[in-house]
Amino acid sequence: MDFPIGVPQHPSDVEHLSYFHGLPVLDFPQDPSARDLPADPSSVAWRMRGGMGSDDESPDAYWDRFTRTVPPEEVRALVFGVPWYGMDGWGAADELAEASSRLVNLEAVFLGDVEMEESELSWLEQSDLEPVLRAYPRLRELGVRGSKDLEFPVLRHEGLRTLRFETGGLPARVTRNVAASDLPSLECLELWLGDENYGCDTTLEDLRPLLTGERLPSLRHLGLQNSRFQDEIAAAVAHAPVAARLASLRLSMGTLGDEGAAALLDGQPLTHLRFLDLHHHYLSDAMVLRLREALEPAGVRVDLTEREEAEHYGGEEHRYVAAAE
Template sequence: MDHVQHLNGLPALTFPQFTHSARLPAAGAAAWRIELEDRDGDEASDVYWERFLTAMPAEDVRALIIGYPWYTEHGLGSMTEEITEASSRLVNLEALFLGDIVSEQSELSWMEQSDVAPVLEAYPRLRELAVRGSSGLAFPAVRHEALRTLRFECGGLPAEVVRGVLDSDLPALEHLELWLGDEYYGCDTTLEDLAPLLDGTRFPALRHLGLQNSTFQDDIAAAVAHAPVVARLESLSLSLGTLGDTGAEALLNGQPLTHLRSLDLHHHFLSDAMMLRIWEALEPAGVRVDLSGREDADEDEDDDGGRYVAAAE
């Protein structure tokens, strides 16, 4: 995984940790990354956070990216509470990314999250929420009128979180991305848990669906092949997981996908012949198909034929 480069259509820019004389862009011109390179304890983090809220000014900030060391097991703890408490100052916040941390800083499975529902309750105008990491993550059902994009990037998404999302009332949600991950890293989500999503009874505005990074990607593909929700999607992602020829065959034999603008299958285990079949079936219809990142299964491994997800540990 890489650092976030854009959020809410704005370029990411790290707010300087130490005071300096360089002129900063306007508060609403960037997605501000809050990240400490050198840590001197919680007091230093509190000073840094308060300086950011004061220097911008806070009422003009539109997008926030929270990075290192927050959300790491050896970090300063979750900033969810601090962000929630700052809602009276960050009155125009539209987008929030919790956990912009890469492997050089912390393994994905070591990242500590928390209950993120209070953030949505505190920011009724929030349009985009992305969360990286799932240890300690909670998402009880909420109602939110404005949220359009919701993403969970992790190596093991708990079923309880998935159920909370699908029980939520999110009438404006257009983009939903779930990295399901590996059972070893906390994924206990099943196809049954995803049924309310696949049958099209949830999220009437949904136009993009990502069911990704899964060890049962073939089963997901088979379910998606006949899922009513697909008919109203503009884009679909089944990337980052263990998709093989069995799942791809199910997609080709299922409902038409030619209405999609894009189908993302990158990081897969497809044969050359199957890749060609997908290409020939969809590209002439104008569907942008991403078949990059073909992986080779580890034949020495017994589980799932040696296939593996892109992001786990």
């Protein structure tokens, strides 16, 4: 397996999770009379999607029914979607923090499992993640979709193995605080940086501390994706100390062109990688061939699908990230 359990292999689309933390995702029933639940509550990732209709129970009542029906101590993974996250969502951090004394074996949380038909990515309201991270020191995986009002504390967290932000615009304050945190067990980090028109003010300088790997001694899987400055990121990664110990690297979903790909090939060798994800790119046929010839004979699996064509108007070339609005 190229990525730790729970990390999708080709996550281009903003859609509902079918697997999370290596477990199939199961909706907790909205119907209070439903009795068809798995015998082993730890065998699934439970998705909260209640209270969406005018006649439904409130989200609070739905959550209370879940914690009464499913033994909290047997829950390993939780996924929160509508209505906790959406145009009018208010987040689930408080509910999670308050339930920490009962959810004693919770390993993984995904906040914002919402697809386009429910809310645009840029509209998703998040919150301060500090209460969740403090309440669950043994949390192994945290995924977050959306970045409006998102906050991440500077902290030391011994448990996290996977941290993933899916955003159309990642705020610099979040990027800087992740880079300043001590995450000694983190194996996989993925950042969807997005577009400045949707909240991304993260710069290459904000990313440089991550590229040293000094605070991330266990990191083996890195994704710096969905960026308008993907060429500059690729050039920086080509000479980054952390790259030498990665098993897989994602520079996908952004505006990567020949300049960035050439920088990758001209930098330190990448033949130790098992997987290089460059899907959704703006590469020429010649560069695609050059990448394949340089890496695939060494056993590197290279994803070069979803080639995009730049648009030209106003005398300028325009490229777009895969997920923004």
